[in-house]
Ligand SMILES: O=P(O)(O)OC[C@H]1O[C@H](OP(=O)(O)OP(=O)(O)O)[C@H](O)[C@@H]1O
Ligand code: HPA
């Protein structure tokens with residue numbers, strides 16, 4: 598494992614940092630081709646997307662800008678509250694921009710459903726999503742996602758930006774959190 602000794606807190610490692618890096622490189626090549634000469638604005642969804650934004654943006658060869666929004670719906674638990682709160686808004690005007698939202702995970706899909714409606718109302722030239730992970734069996738809303746890293750089983754996972762109560766975000770690998778940690 599890495600930094601903190603959390604082996605006992607995970608039941609299984611699903612994706613290693615090397616697998617994540619490999620997938621990000623593939624996605625970055627597609628984004629380079631799709632957005633050549635478009636100077637896209639990458640919007641990272643704080644806090645979880647910090648790792649993927651950092652790695653994806655540096656894997657790109659094209660020019661791009663970055664901005665951040667902070668939203669929260671999970672708080673300290675493992676279930677979505679269903680209420681998405683904007684804690685920090687963008688500082689960039691989206692009018693006429695090619696916008697790519699960068700997320701760590703789509704679980705129920707409630708966060709991105711809310712966010713995409715909110716961002717679409719600001720008249721971007723285009724609006725797409727890149728997410729590192731998605732849980733197809735947990736989604737409660739249809740979301741059109743252009744770039745997906747990996748699909749996950751419907752279990753609570755941590756690492757690579759994904760937290761439980763603020764912990765485990767700094768793990769390099771992504772694994773299933775053992776139920777004894779949260780129950
Ligand atoms: O598809 P959903 O069920 O809405 O879940 C996905 C969202 O939940 C997490 O954020 P969280 O609200 O925990 O805030 P955080 O990024 O600061 O951890 C994650 O980073 C996504 O933004
Ligand atoms: O499985 C998850 N782990 C951590 N944070 C999350 N936010 C939504 N789903 C998850």
Ligand SMILES: [Mg+2]
Nearest residue numbers: 645671759760
């Ligand atoms: Mg979280």
